[in-house]
Amino acid sequence: MKRASMVFAAILLSVGVAGTAAAHTLVYTATLNGANENPVNGSLGTGFFTITLDLDLVTMNIDGSFTGLGSNVAAAHIHCCAAPPTNIGVATVVPSFTDFPTGVTAGTYNHTFDMALASSYNPAFVTANGGSVSNSLNALLAGIAGGAAYFNIHTANFGGGEIRGYLVFDHEVPEPAAIALVGLALGGLALRRRAS
Numbered sequence: 001m002k003r004a005s006m007v008f009a010a011i012l013l014s015v016g017v018a019g020t021a022a023a024h025t026l027v028y029t030a031t032l033n034g035a036n037e038n039p040v041n042g043s044l045g046t047g048f049f050t051i052t053l054d055l056d057l058v059t060m061n062i063d064g065s066f067t068g069l070g071s072n073v074a075a076a077h078i079h080c081c082a083a084p085p086t087n088i089g090v091a092t093v094v095p096s097f098t099d100f101p102t103g104v105t106a107g108t109y110n111h112t113f114d115m116a117l118a119s120s121y122n123p124a125f126v127t128a129n130g131g132s133v134s135n136s137l138n139a140l141l142a143g144i145a146g147g148a149a150y151f152n153i154h155t156a157n158f159g160g161g162e163i164r165g166y167l168v169f170d171h172e173v174p175e176p177a178a179i180a181l182v183g184l185a186l187g188g189l190a191l192r193r194r195a196s
């Protein structure tokens with residue numbers, strides 16, 4: 001019985017360690033509107049985007065939609081890194097996200113960026129972070145995690161941004177290995193209970 005308890009404790013310890021180190025996909029959301037802009041504007045436009053950061057693949061997927069803008073989209077990107085409601089420079093690709101719909105007042109977008117490439121960032125952001133892509137990635141990740149990054153859609157009428165949304169942590173996705181360890185631990189618990 002003691003041996004079974006020790007094995008079970010070792011499994012739980014492994015799950016605990018794996019659980020903290022295994023979340024390699026982080027999901028953030030951004031709800032965009034004119035009230036989040038600085039200065040606030042009366043735009044009736046809205047948008048919602050999911051930003052998925054895969055730390056193993058070093059990618060960032062952006063998926064979402066926007067509607068009701070007062071004028072046509074000129075550009076869209078993520079700004080980083082300053083606490084709300086401060087305006088700050090663009091961190092991601094300029095002048096706009098690759099293939100983001102421009103010249104429209106509503107649309108959808110889904111694109112994955114390779115964040116190991118300098119082309120995924122604003123060159124000024126890379127320069128501000130020591131000229132290194134890895135430093136830029138770390139700064140962007142820290143800014144997003146710290147609530148200091150926002151998704152902004154710029155339009156013809158609002159060159160500084162018509163709708164904005166701060167990136168907010170939604171959830172993390174554990175690696176399959178971590179899920180398997182949890183299953184193993186739960187199986188061990190069931191065996192322990194049957195043996196008692």
